[in-house]
Amino acid sequence: MPQVFEFRLPDLGEGLTEAEIVRWLVEVGDVVAIDQPVVEVETAKAMVEVPCPYGGVVTARFGEEGAELPVGAPLLTVAVGSQEPVTGQDPASGSSSGSRGATETEPASGNDSASGNVLVGYGTGAPAARRRRVRPASFSAAATSTATATAPASAPAKAPVEPPVPAAEEVRGPVAVISPLVRKLARQHGLDLRLVAGSGRDGLILRTDVESAIKVAEEEQVAAEAPASRPAAGSASRQAGERIALRGVRGAVADKLARSRREIPDATCWVDADATELMAARAAMNKAGGSAAAPKVSVLALLARICTAALARFPELNSTVDTEAREIVRLSEVHLGFAAQTERGLVVPVVRNAHSRNVESVGAEISRLTEVARTGKLTPADLTGGTFTLNNYGVFGVDGSTPIINHPEAAMLGVGRIVPKPWVHQGELAVRQVVQLSLTFDHRVCDGGTAGGFLRYVADCVEQPAVLLRTL
Structure with a gap:
């Protein structure tokens, strides 16, 4: 049997x-x-x-x-x-x-x-x-x-x-609830589940339904104790607009960004850079790749390699802050996160040991993680452990941004779109490929001089890729 x-x-x-x-x-x-x-x-x-x-x-x-x-x-x-x-x-x-x-x-x-x-x-x-x-x-x-x-x-x-013996709401009749956590939450707040409309499949009552019902009940209790004129206005404001629960990936992102703003005294500096030579170097690399089937070197991969070279020179920005011990922890390895927009929201996959990879290796790992992210198959291990983040918001057609640091990291490099602009090159006005670079950093781990030095080195590598040869 x-x-x-x-x-x-x-x-x-x-x-x-x-x-x-x-x-x-x-x-x-x-x-x-x-x-x-x-x-x-x-x-x-x-x-x-x-x-x-x-x-x-x-x-x-x-x-x-x-x-x-x-x-x-x-x-x-x-x-x-x-x-x-x-x-x-x-x-x-x-x-x-x-x-x-x-x-x-x-x-x-x-x-x-x-x-x-x-x-x-x-x-x-x-x-x-x-x-x-x-x-x-x-x-x-x-x-x-x-x-x-x-x-x-x-x-x-x-x-x-x-x-x-089942709980009181279970005795009075069946309700569309499966999760024991939801039942416990309802019992703790004296909520009758028979009065809750489920938003799940086939009317299934989810935790967000119970939490919303509890919140409404508490607001109604407060309104009942207030003057009659105030509850009417408050009730109207509560009912206006669509309510979207902060849960899943969206909720996790909200919590992490809110914590970053609460704990990290961030500052941002930025600079415009002439990326013409970087784009020419990328074209030469791809042309030298030989067959058409060979993987192409992406701009993001080049910027990632530039970041790891810059962090080797300015290790203060590859750090985290132990708030309880009041200590700055400088990290010996660079695990580079990069922002990726998916149907499920913004995620930050992490390229492990980016400091030990060349441009081709970094590019291959970025491509792999991006594809996994698009299919929604990233694991928690793929999304945690980053020490520095590269954020290419230029793909959205914008030039600049002041991004929020990916807690508990200490800095994030932002990259705007690369577009033709008038630029003074070798003493003459010319049309060049220009990009805006920004660095948002935790002011606890370094001062503006260090942050400026990091950003200037990145800009120099973008304008003259040969500068990277000194660190390869």
């Missing part, structure tokens, strides 16, 4: 505690292989395909698309030891007539039915094998249960434990 294994949402790293189900990749009754992706989730940092460490038949799924689940919440159950779909199943509870009294086993090395990976690509070693009883209770009880009794593998199946 097959065993039913429960797979829970794994720890996705980087301190992430929850994720939203974006798309299920399997259906109940499907046969899955070990480490096959079964669900696509969105965290505050990236879209991640979560692979299942078990191979067998999917007997139940926990959570609809659009639902948010905390780390450790059940994702699905898999009947291991059978390649036939399980019949007589209750989709809500995940129980079936053919798996009554089945046990749950966590991944363990040496088990042919489990990979031992919590999440492929972030993998952790397998913990010691443990067997726990699965209570065939209702969907909500199965999703929120945290107490299980241990039993050896050879022990006979015991009678199921009675589920705890």
Whole structure:
């Protein structure tokens, strides 16, 4: 008889505690292989395909698309030891007539039915094998249960434990809620979920729905205690306009930028530079590449190499500030982030060890990460650990900007569009390719002299690429 294994949402790293189900990749009754992706989730940092460490038949799924689940919440159950779909199943509870009294086993090395990976690509070693009883209770009880009794593998199946008494809103009638986190939040604020309209698929109530309802209730309570003339105006202002929740990538970006503005005393300096020679050098490099299929050297790759050379001369800008210790930490390695606009918003993939790469290597990694970003497959590891950011906002057709530093970094180089402009060249007026460069820096790690020296060196390399030969 097959065993039913429960797979829970794994720890996705980087301190992430929850994720939203974006798309299920399997259906109940499907046969899955070990480490096959079964669900696509969105965290505050990236879209991640979560692979299942078990191979067998999917007997139940926990959570609809659009639902948010905390780390450790059940994702699905898999009947291991059978390649036939399980019949007589209750989709809500995940129980079936053919798996009554089945046990749950966590991944363990040496088990042919489990990979031992919590999440492929972030993998952790397998913990010691443990067997726990699965209570065939209702969907909500199965999703929120945290107490299980241990039993050896050879022990006979015991009678199921009675589920705890459900919360008040569960007794009065069913509501379209899956996440135990959402139910807990509603209970803490005395909110009746039956009165909340869900914005998720098929009316599913999401955490943002509950938070909005709580906020409205609190505002209405404050308005009720205020003079009659004030609530009317306040109510009208609350109802005006479209409300968009700050969540997922957009919410993570908002939090990070707000923290940057709160903590970092930033300043910006800028300079115009004649990029004509840089563009000519790029054309010569691409022409010397030989075949038409050879990768082209991009302007961004050249600027990235210029940045790493400049940081070698001005290491103060490759730093971070330990606010608790009141210390500046100068970093020995350059992990270069670059801003990339995607359908899901602005992301900053990181080129690891950019200081040890040449132009071709940097360009190849930028191209790879850009393509992954466009498909929404960047991992949290691809988006963290940067020490300096290169922001090419010229692709938006603008000349200048004062960008916000990517916390906890100390500086960001901004690059505007490269356009023909009148320029005094060798004592005569000529039309040259001109670009505006800006440096936003943390004034705690250096003063204007250092920042100006860095920016001037970058501008000199743009105007005379041969200057780079001294550092190669």
